[in-house]
Amino acid sequence: MLFDLPGIDDLLDTAIVVALPMRERFRGISVREALLVRGPAGWGEFAPFVEYDDAEAAWWLAAGLEAAWVGPPPARRDRVPVNATVPAVPADDVADIVARFGGVRTAKVKVAEPGQSLDDDLARVAAVRQLLPHVRVDANGRWTVEQAVEAIGALGALQYVEQPCATIDELARVRAAVDTPIAADESIRRADDPLRVVRAGAADVAVLKVAPLGGMRRVLRLAEQIDLTVVISSALDTAVGMSAGVATAAALPVTPPACGLGTGSMFTADVAAPFVAVDGMLTPRVVEPDPVTPSATADRRAWWVERLRRCHALLAHHHPAGQGLVC
Ligand SMILES: O=C(O)CCC(=O)c1ccccc1C(=O)O
Numbered sequence: 001m002l003f004d005l006p007g008i009d010d011l012l013d014t015a016i017v018v019a020l021p022m023r024e025r026f027r028g029i030s031v032r033e034a035l036l037v038r039g040p041a042g043w044g045e046f047a048p049f050v051e052y053d054d055a056e057a058a059w060w061l062a063a064g065l066e067a068a069w070v071g072p073p074p075a076r077r078d079r080v081p082v083n084a085t086v087p088a089v090p091a092d093d094v095a096d097i098v099a100r101f102g103g104v105r106t107a108k109v110k111v112a113e114p115g116q117s118l119d120d121d122l123a124r125v126a127a128v129r130q131l132l133p134h135v136r137v138d139a140n141g142r143w144t145v146e147q148a149v150e151a152i153g154a155l156g157a158l159q160y161v162e163q164p165c166a167t168i169d170e171l172a173r174v175r176a177a178v179d180t181p182i183a184a185d186e187s188i189r190r191a192d193d194p195l196r197v198v199r200a201g202a203a204d205v206a207v208l209k210v211a212p213l214g215g216m217r218r219v220l221r222l223a224e225q226i227d228l229t230v231v232i233s234s235a236l237d238t239a240v241g242m243s244a245g246v247a248t249a250a251a252l253p254v255t256p257p258a259c260g261l262g263t264g265s266m267f268t269a270d271v272a273a274p275f276v277a278v279d280g281m282l283t284p285r286v287v288e289p290d291p292v293t294p295s296a297t298a299d300r301r302a303w304w305v306e307r308l309r310r311c312h313a314l315l316a317h318h319h320p321a322g323q324g325l326v327c
């Protein structure tokens, strides 16, 4: 470890649990909960999605502790480009959503939403194209190879398709069948070995997320080990977690393409002034939660504290995320 694992009582001394309402449902949730802790280097976020098990959630805790106990790596630039994130909304709602993202020129559009059709995706993407020059889509692994090839053919020019199918083998087959670049997200952040998809030659772009991958320095290390284009993206982070994502994008050796770090615009309230792009760019900064941040209910707080205890115990006992933030 870069620092000694703090005791659980040190974490509980400063822990706050927040609940941020969302403007639109996104990946099935309408309220984003997070536990925040303060350490000697500032605030850190622990906000694994509620359905994740403890072994996966422990990586997110390592990332939050790195932020609070070590702080950000040295910056190489003071602005990072971001994309608008367009949820699986009706095409008529696209203009209002894109307008919230502060002068961006790139959008990432969610597609393949359960219960929707390819026509819904085509209409949504067409509406985005009328507004912005660069479009990428994210299927979150929900297409079969055949569906992906058909959809990619129908969608027209895209910067890339993020996680068209669930498995590495399927990504490789889609990549062989189309000219559109393929980006890997879940195949990196939810894999035992985040680089397997890269070694398999199954992707052109690596989407790297600080919290699920165990921290800023581990993401920078992964980025060093691959020669794909790297995009840093949020995990629907509060402004505290976003600060770590923006710092990581600012510390990469080369300026990344538009990053998925604009999702602060998707909350109706954040823990501090949200990261909102100006001319499509975000500036790294330190974030302290405001005292007025919307708190979670007492029973949700108790749930998060128990989860924190369990993940802390994992980090203390042989979990790979605890063996070093740069493992
Ligand atoms: O990349 C972006 O534009 C925003 C982040 C995003 O889409 C996301 C946020 C939370 C969980 C999953 C995802 C995803 O990329 O699938």
Ligand SMILES: [Mg+2]
Pocket: 138, 140, 162, 163, 185, 186, 207
């Ligand atoms: Mg994704």
